[in-house]
Amino acid sequence: MIPLDSITRVGNGLNRPECVLATANGRLYTASWKGGVNIIEADGSQWDLLPRDRNLDLKPNGICLMPDGAVLIAHLGSTDGGVYRIDDAGEVTPFCLEVDGEPLPPTNYVHLDDKGRVWITVSTRQIPRALGYRPDVRDGFVVLVDKGIARIVADGLGYTNECLVHPDGKRLLVNETFARKLVSFDIDEQGNLSDKTTLAEFSAGTYPDGMTFDTDGGIWITSIVSNRVIRIAIDGTQTIVIEDNDPEKILWIEEAFQKGEMGRPHLDNVFSRKLKNVSSLAFGGQDLKTGYLGCLLDNCIYSFVSDHSGHTPTHWNFVGPEHKGNADIDASIKEGVKLEG
Numbered sequence: 001m002i003p004l005d006s007i008t009r010v011g012n013g014l015n016r017p018e019c020v021l022a023t024a025n026g027r028l029y030t031a032s033w034k035g036g037v038n039i040i041e042a043d044g045s046q047w048d049l050l051p052r053d054r055n056l057d058l059k060p061n062g063i064c065l066m067p068d069g070a071v072l073i074a075h076l077g078s079t080d081g082g083v084y085r086i087d088d089a090g091e092v093t094p095f096c097l098e099v100d101g102e103p104l105p106p107t108n109y110v111h112l113d114d115k116g117r118v119w120i121t122v123s124t125r126q127i128p129r130a131l132g133y134r135p136d137v138r139d140g141f142v143v144l145v146d147k148g149i150a151r152i153v154a155d156g157l158g159y160t161n162e163c164l165v166h167p168d169g170k171r172l173l174v175n176e177t178f179a180r181k182l183v184s185f186d187i188d189e190q191g192n193l194s195d196k197t198t199l200a201e202f203s204a205g206t207y208p209d210g211m212t213f214d215t216d217g218g219i220w221i222t223s224i225v226s227n228r229v230i231r232i233a234i235d236g237t238q239t240i241v242i243e244d245n246d247p248e249k250i251l252w253i254e255e256a257f258q259k260g261e262m263g264r265p266h267l268d269n270v271f272s273r274k275l276k277n278v279s280s281l282a283f284g285g286q287d288l289k290t291g292y293l294g295c296l297l298d299n300c301i302y303s304f305v306s307d308h309s310g311h312t313p314t315h316w317n318f319v320g321p322e323h324k325g326n327a328d329i330d331a332s333i334k335e336g337v338k339l340e341g
Contacts (some may be wrong), residue, residue, distance in 0.1 A: 002304050004274045009294065009300040019062045019109070019210075020286025020294035021302050024031050028292060029071070030164050030301060031060035032338075036086055037071050041320065049321050052090035062109030062162070065315035069322060074107040081107030081126055081146075088321035090282070096120060097199055099143050099150045112314050113165040117191060118145040119172065123158040126335050132159050133178055133262040142174060153193045156184060162211045167311050175198070175208040175221065177235050178257075182208055182221060202323070205250040208330065210280030210294065216306035220281055222295065225267060226250055227275040231308070237261045242293075242304065244272040254339065270297055278302070283310020 010028065011017070011255070017030035017038065019162055019286035024043025035058045036050040049071065051058065061076035070087045072095055093229040096118075098104060106129060109121040120143040123133030132139065140160030144153045154172075158179025160301035167174055172185045172193060182200040185193035194283035198277035202223070210222035217234040220241075255261045270276050288310040293302040 001240060004242075004244055007242070007302050007304045010303045011038070011046060011300045014038055014299050014301065015298060017281045017294050017301050018296055019060075020246070020282045020292045021063065021065060021293055021313070021315060022282045022339065023065070023318055023320060026284075027317065027320055028282075028284065029063060029065065029320070030294060031063045031073070036090075037063055037073070037321075039323075049086060049088065050090060051086060054094060056092055058084060058092070059194055061107070062111075062121075064110040064112050065318045066112065067318060069088070069318075069320060070117065071321065072110045072112070074110045076108065077105045079106070081122065082084070083103050083110050083118075096143065096145050097152050097202065099152055108160065109162050111162075111164055114169060114314050117196055117334055118320050119143070119163050119164050119165070120145065121174070123159045123161060123177070126274070128218055130263045133266075134260045135142065135178060135180075135257065136260070136286045138179065142172070142193070146191050153191065154196070157183075161209050164211055164329060167213055169293060173219070174229060175211055176285045177209055177224070180206060182211070182219070183297070200236065202230075202240065203227075204254045205245070206230070208241065212281050212283060212313075213311040214306075215281070215288075216308055216310060221276050222281050222293065224277055225253055226272070227272050227278050229281065229293070231289075235247075242275075244275040252278060268297070275302060282313075288312065
């Protein structure tokens with residue numbers, strides 16, 4: 001297990017950096033509840049790409065880099081959702097706001113695959129979302145946007161969270177946070193999903209959220225609340241790589257979950273020594289052996305060194321948004337700090 005003392009902080013003054021992405025040019029990107037995306041440069045300086053229209057009240061959860069330098073944002077509003085596109089000038093345009101004639105509920109995650117298709121997850125149709133923090137609620141779904149057409153390709157999921165196309169290109173893997181499962185769907189040539197298969201089930205206190213892959217065939221899972229990072233080997237063996245929690249608090253949360261009483265207080269408080277509700281994981285660095293952890297309750301992300309190299313994601317060689325140098329962005333970059341570790 002990786003010692004907590006070896007995990008370092010990266011960035012400063014971030015605002016709910018739930019999702020983290022890394023690219024070959026040394027940049028790190030995080031979702032920001034300032035309304036856009038925070039970008040940490042290779043030299044440690046940082047800046048915020050924010051909408052020029054300050055009347056927009058975006059609540060970015062998942063983010064996705066696009067080849068043209070734009071970023072897709074999954075909007076996790078209180079009652080509304082959808083996916084928006086922000087370019088490097090701060091112009092925001094809708095990417096996908098409805099499916100099958102219905103507005104998207106608060107939207108969790110967005111992922112671009114190697115074929116240019118975009119996969120979107122909605123965790124629950126419940127409003128407020130906390131009503132979906134139950135083992136018996138299965139109303140999450142996955143949307144595929146292909147050639148500009150959006151459609152639901154999987155439904156009835158137990159709080160759909162991050163989804164990724166497997167490196168083999170043939171399967172979509174999906175975390176069902178409150179069903180406590182990692183599942184896989186076969187993908188056909190038209191993007192249809194079939195043959196739902198459970199790849200892993202998780203024990204008490206584990207609520208799978210983020211996901212990524214390594215080059216040895218491993219699948220890495222982050223668990224909110226319990227601050228666990230779990231590696232699933234090819235044979236299905238689960239190894240806890242990182243953990244930071246108070247066992248008594250985890251037992252209290254588990255009891256509430258089993259009774260159908262889990263709510264915001266169980267997610268919005270820190271029950272750990274160092275990590276504050278880790279939610280996502282990206283591998284970066286020249287050898288892709290540096291892990292970066294997004295989180296829900298801190299103003300930074302975390303960094304650790306792994307024995308495994310991460311699999312190169314679709315966006316690995318994307319340059320990303322250009323820093324335009326307007327006044328709003330410059331004010332943020334001056335607050336940047338050097339990367340630790």
